[in-house]
């Protein structure tokens with residue numbers, strides 16, 4: 001296949017994000033800021049050019065879905081309006097390959113900051129776990145801001161944000177007794193969600209931190225509930 005101009009960057013960022021997601025939260029100044037059942041949300045307070053860019057890492061355990069199913073729903077454009085509450089508009093700008101798309105998204109304005117949009121490539125892949133060959137494969141979706149000649153930043157009403165996001169999922173199977181077929185009640189998905197969002201233009205630190213504190217827990221709960229609901233009556237995709 002002819003290599004796409006973005007491929008080297010996609011490969012590099014995706015593997016870096018996989019490594020970053022698998023680092024624990026023991027070291028590195030992570031601060032637990034939200035907990036709900038099996039969901040733990042951590043952030044680090046960081047600023048770049050006076051703008052809040054707090055990295056976020058969320059860990060969650062969801063029963064009844066596989067990592068492949070969760071990543072498929074997170075990646076696919078057709079499901080996004082079902083779980084992304086702050087989305088105002090979404091366009092697939094370019095189909096790089098069947099597992100790599102470029103999205104332009106406009107998010108609802110959050111007073112008093114101006115409205116934001118995001119232009120990013122999104123790449124999904126299965127990664128075999130080199131450290132533990134018996135463990136089930138990992139699935140990752142990585143979203144990273146990019147440029148596109150047809151969508152220059154900050155030309156319309158929106159301020160362009162710059163983000164790097166990854167969703168890393170691992171499936172665990174608790175085998176049913178006497179060789180029955182595996183049912184959804186026997187599967188568990190361990191999810192790690194990491195994000196760094198540079199708001200791109202001025203937004204008060206207090207507003208940004210309040211937005212993230214309120215929106216991220218809602219976002220992950222809504223997304224995982226959507227996955228459970230989408231998959232419950234369908235055959236399992238490993």
Ligand SMILES: CCCCCc1ccc(-c2ccc(S(=O)(=O)CCO)cc2)cc1/C=C\c1ccccn1
Nearest residue numbers: 084086107110113116143161165199203215216219
């Ligand atoms: C002043 C407000 C600035 C923030 C506006 C904003 C920018 C970006 C984004 C955003 C969040 C998640 C992704 S993703 O994980 O890649 C999935 C695909 O949609 C991409 C973009 C959101 C939001 C606004 C709200 C907000 C902030 C966190 C969490 C949830 N909502």
